Every structure is written in structure tokens, then in C-alpha cells.
Amino acid sequence: MRYGRAFRVVGRSRPLVPALTGLGLGLAVLGPGLAPGFVLSYDMVFVPDPSFTPMTFGLTGTVPRHVPSDVFVTALASVVPADAAQKLVLLAVFVMACASAASLVPSRRLLPRLAAGVCYTWNPFVAERLLLGQWALLLGYAALPWVLAAATGVNEPGGSRRLVRALVPAAIGGFAALTVSAIAALTAALVTGRTRAGLRVVAVVAVLSLPWLVPGLLRPAGMPEDGGAVEVFAARADTPFGTLGSLLSLGGVWNSETVPVGYGNPLSATFWLLLVLAALAAHATGLRRGAEAWSASRGIAAAGVAGFAVAAFGAVAAPVLEGMVDLWPGFAVLRDGQQYVAPLAVVVAVGLGTAADRAAGARLPLVPTGAVLAPLLLLPTLAWGAAGHLRAVDYPADWARARQIIEDDPAPGDVLVLPWASYRSYPWNHDRRVLDPLPRYLRRRVIVNDAVTVQRAGEAVTVRPEDPRAVRLGRIIASGAPDAAALRLEGVRYVVFDAEISASHIQRATTLLRSADLVVYRIDGTSPAHEARVSVAPVVTVWVTVGAVVLWSILTAGISLSLPLLGSIRSITPRHPRRRAE
Amino acid sequence: MMRIAIAALAGILLAGGASIGAVQLASASQKDPVVQPMYNYGSR
Numbered sequence A: 001m002r003y004g005r006a007f008r009v010v011g012r013s014r015p016l017v018p019a020l021t022g023l024g025l026g027l028a029v030l031g032p033g034l035a036p037g038f039v040l041s042y043d044m045v046f047v048p049d050p051s052f053t054p055m056t057f058g059l060t061g062t063v064p065r066h067v068p069s070d071v072f073v074t075a076l077a078s079v080v081p082a083d084a085a086q087k088l089v090l091l092a093v094f095v096m097a098c099a100s101a102a103s104l105v106p107s108r109r110l111l112p113r114l115a116a117g118v119c120y121t122w123n124p125f126v127a128e129r130l131l132l133g134q135w136a137l138l139l140g141y142a143a144l145p146w147v148l149a150a151a152t153g154v155n156e157p158g159g160s161r162r163l164v165r166a167l168v169p170a171a172i173g174g175f176a177a178l179t180v181s182a183i184a185a186l187t188a189a190l191v192t193g194r195t196r197a198g199l200r201v202v203a204v205v206a207v208l209s210l211p212w213l214v215p216g217l218l219r220p221a222g223m224p225e226d227g228g229a230v231e232v233f234a235a236r237a238d239t240p241f242g243t244l245g246s247l248l249s250l251g252g253v254w255n256s257e258t259v260p261v262g263y264g265n266p267l268s269a270t271f272w273l274l275l276v277l278a279a280l281a282a283h284a285t286g287l288r289r290g291a292e293a294w295s296a297s298r299g300i301a302a303a304g305v306a307g308f309a310v311a312a313f314g315a316v317a318a319p320v321l322e323g324m325v326d327l328w329p330g331f332a333v334l335r336d337g338q339q340y341v342a343p344l345a346v347v348v349a350v351g352l353g354t355a356a357d358r359a360a361g362a363r364l365p366l367v368p369t370g371a372v373l374a375p376l377l378l379l380p381t382l383a384w385g386a387a388g389h390l391r392a393v394d395y396p397a398d399w400a401r402a403r404q405i406i407e408d409d410p411a412p413g414d415v416l417v418l419p420w421a422s423y424r425s426y427p428w429n430h431d432r433r434v435l436d437p438l439p440r441y442l443r444r445r446v447i448v449n450d451a452v453t454v455q456r457a458g459e460a461v462t463v464r465p466e467d468p469r470a471v472r473l474g475r476i477i478a479s480g481a482p483d484a485a486a487l488r489l490e491g492v493r494y495v496v497f498d499a500e501i502s503a504s505h506i507q508r509a510t511t512l513l514r515s516a517d518l519v520v521y522r523i524d525g526t527s528p529a530h531e532a533r534v535s536v537a538p539v540v541t542v543w544v545t546v547g548a549v550v551l552w553s554i555l556t557a558g559i560s561l562s563l564p565l566l567g568s569i570r571s572i573t574p575r576h577p578r579r580r581a582e
Numbered sequence B: 001m002m003r004i005a006i007a008a009l010a011g012i013l014l015a016g017g018a019s020i021g022a023v024q025l026a027s028a029s030q031k032d033p034v035v036q037p038m039y040n041y042g043s044r
Helices: A016-034 A069-077 A082-103 A110-121 A124-131 A135-152 A159-173 A175-218 A229-233 A242-248 A266-288 A294-316 A318-327 A329-334 A337-361 A366-378 A380-388 A397-408 A468-478 A484-489 A536-554 B002-029
Strands: A007-009 A414-418 A452-456 A459-463 A492-497 A510-514 A519-522 A572-574
Touching: A016 A082, A016 A110, A016 A380, A069 A082, A069 A135, A069 A159, A082 A110, A082 A135, A082 A337, A110 A337, A110 A366, A124 A135, A124 A337, A124 A380, A135 A159, A135 A175, A135 A294, A135 A337, A159 A175, A159 A536, A175 A294, A175 A329, A175 A337, A175 A536, A229 A294, A229 A318, A229 A452, A229 A459, A242 A266, A242 A294, A242 A337, A266 A294, A266 A337, A266 A366, A294 A318, A294 A329, A294 A337, A318 A329, A337 A366, A366 A380, A366 B002, A397 A510, A397 A519, A414 A468, A468 A484, A484 A492
Parallel strands: A414 A492
Antiparallel strands: A452 A459, A492 A519, A510 A519
């Protein structure tokens, strides 16, 4: 039996307390990041007054990993200030995560549902991915419980529409978020609804993938590939329990720098793993008990198992995955393995809520309270901007001056960013690493080195650049001090140094701005470079299509436009509640 | 008796966790984790 039949819809106020709890958790996590300014950490790049540019829609030669998340942020920033938009998006992750996980616990009691919500919102996965700046992935993670619930009932009347609505956050998140959700939803649907349900999930996911899929497929340079990156981004041990134990604990991110302070110490890691195992046991016991929602629970459990298997794949069978990537570069989506444990987090959270509910039924009132508090106590360093690591900063005033200078120039030409690397550790950002913000900060086409370098066992491993312009310019830069004449031929009008200011120099270029944070050179006489781009027409068609599908999913009977996701996704409660909420 | 034992155990765990957490939080706020080199995406 599926969720839709096994559980009945309860009042719309049901998600309110979990949602408010999620808001509280979000405020606690972001802490100093809520001050005016931008939180810049690894992949999390927000800029003031972002503009819609061809890059925003993936029309340039870059791989459209930022589509459509950048479109969403740019649209949101046209309504509210960009730094406020960032905080809204991040808080929305916590609100949705807590509310969605709580909605899957088959109980009318509040504390068990909150236990699930808190566990899903406050765990190593959220901490590590937040520190890594992957807010777009977390957007999909936040709605994953709703996605799984919808996938297990996709064959019911209105099931496809419900799935579309549940997948909207993941669709906004883009490539990674939608892939994680898709694998989980497909597994759950195949287990509960067989082939027909699976086909429906595939169809829905395919449509919602179009905004990044079409620019990616039409990209003139084709699909990038670097099989060597598998071992770099595979899950790693961040607890004493090895890679698999770390993944089971919902940690194991590839980047050792984004592990929360103190996480992984033997004492707290052991307690946390025991909590996870107890939650999994509670969920498994529920499967055996033949509850009404047995089939749906089985689907969610299967999604968790599949997620764990995919997450561990790159770590335990790297050569196989490398071979698969060589065979078809699209398999590279599996190389950052840890992100696929997200559905396991759903199982753990629901299991913890189920265990807390049973304890409440057995008149052990302290257990549900302990279940709510345990994640907070075992991972305290997620609080206050992950122990002060996520802080809001302002872009230096010189950045705005540089933007003004470059935007006021009517002459054509692109912007080259040096030093030739993709990540920065700006002093004004407390030396925290961040993807260079200039491609989003400036309206012109900005060329950065999009090769990614990761330090591993004392050596630097570099994943090859993907942007054809970056590949060409990389050869010029590698040949020595860049000369204005060579850059002019490549269509470069401006060269911006946003690090190593004192060593910056471009021969025969005009210095327009030199400050402690930035140097801007202009190269006169530049002609526009020929750049093979993605055609606009198919991309416009795609956006219209996806917009129409999302609108179709919202405009259903009983769903008001004024009640977005929180109101339209059903909270679930057993048909025969044992007692009222505590 | 069982309830008292569970309550005592839970109390010890909560107090222990809170103490450890507070110390970790305080010490972590004092230092910046980012190290050189500055252009890497990260370290395994």
C-alpha cells in the first residue's frame, strides 16, 4: 500500500511547528552569516546585483552546473537585495528539511516528528555540504523526503503532479541536486509501483532536467571527461570507522577541510553511529511489522540502500567507475559519492522518529526528548556559522569600482581573471576558500581557469579545465608573462588580478585601477573573439516548457497558488492514531 | 527503578555532550581553519 492510501491528509497547520523548528535551526547554524553581506565558502558564490547574462543560462562554453540555480538567485535578487536573497535561500533549506522529514514520521505525536526533522536538518551531511558551499545540492536534499513520499505514490491520481511539485527545489538546485533526487525517487518508485511508476519518475525528472541538460548537450565542446578525478572526489573516512562507516554516519565528504570542527572524534562519532544504527534498526523493524505504509517505507528504505551503494561506489571500486567515465563521461556525475547518502539520511531521520514514537508509546518520555536533542549535542560545532566558519563579508569597494569601469566601457571584449586558478582565499573573506566570484560579479564574459586542483597525499591533483576559452588562454599564460598582444588576439579586453596584487603585470596594457584588493588592466584594440555558443532558441523553448509543466503541477484542484510547497505537500499521519500529539 | 536509571543516563549524556560541545565551539571560534595553498579547491 502506498503513502497516499495508507495515510490520510491532516490539517495544513501540521508542518508549522517542524517548519518553525527548522527556521530556528537555520538561524542557529547561520549565526554570524546572517549579518549584512555575503557568505562566501567554496562553491557558495553570491554577488551583489547579479545580472542575467548568457552564462547564467549556460549559453557560453562553460559546463552548465550552475543552471538553473543562478537563474533562480538572479531572479530572487531582483526582488530583494542579493545578500538577503542568499539568507532566504539558506534558511529555506533548513525550514524545508525539518518540515519534510517530520512529515514522513507516521505519528501524531509532535516530539517524534521533531526528532526526525532535527536529525535530518542537523547532521554531518548538512554540515559538510554547507561548509563546501553546496547550497543548491542542499536545496534538493531539503525536499528529498517529500520527493520520496511522492515517488512512492506516483501511480495514484495526481501523483505525477505531486512529484513535480516535490522536485521543484531539486530542479532549482540543478545538476547534482536533481541527480541525487532522481536516483532516490526512481528506486523508491520501482520498489513500490513497479515499471509504470519508474517511467513516470523518469519522465518528470527528464522534463525538470531540461534547463541544464539541453545547454549541456548542445555545448559545442561536448561533454567534459576526466576519469582521474574519481579518486579525488570519492568519499573518504572522517570518523574512526573507515569510509563505509563514515558514509553510514552520513559524513565522508571528499574534502577534509569541510568537516565540522570536532566531528569524527572517537567518543562523539561512536555515539552518533550508535544513534544511526538504532534509527536504521527502528526503520527496519517497522518494515517487518507489516504496517499499512509497509510498501512506501520499503521504497524509502530501498532508496537509502541504493544511495549508500552509489555513495560508496567510487571509494570501493574506483577503477570500475573510472572505466565507466571513460566509456561515457556522463557517469562522472557519480564521482562525488558522498552526496548520494542523502536518501539514507531520510531513512535515519524517519527511523529515529519512529523509535522515539515507540518509546513515547512505551511511556519512556525522556527518549523522544533525547532523540530531538541528540543530533544537536553530538554535532554542536554546526552552530554559529559552523563554529564561526560561515561569516558574512562585504565585497571590497574596489570591486564595485572595477565593475563600474568595465561596464561603462562600450568597447567589446572579454575579461581575463588572474592568477590563473579557480579558487581564492581572499583576506577580506577571512582567507576562506571560495570559487572566484568575478564571472558572476561582472556582466561581460569572464574567463577564469576552471581547472580544479585538490591536494591529496602531499601532491596536487588537477582536474582538467572544461571551458575551451580557458584551455586556449591557459597555453598563453603558461608560456610566461602574458603579453597584451597575445591576449588581444584572444578577444581579451580587460585583465583583472584579484590576488597576488604586488606581482601583477601585463606588458603593454593600461592600468585603470590598482588597489590592495584588485588590479584592472585594459587592452586597447581588442576585437570580439569568435566563441561557439549554445543556440538561444532551444534554451528558450526549454524554459517555457518547464515553466508550463511546473505551473500545471501547481494548478491542481485544492491547491492554491498562495500555498506553495509547504502547503501542497501532505503531512502524513496514521489512519488509526493511537493518541493525540503530545 | 528502570526509569530513574534511564533518566540518570540521559542526564549524564546530555550534560557531557553539552560540555564537550561548548568547549569545542569556543575553541573552534578562536582559529581559522583555512591553510595555504590558497588556490586549491580543498584537500583530501
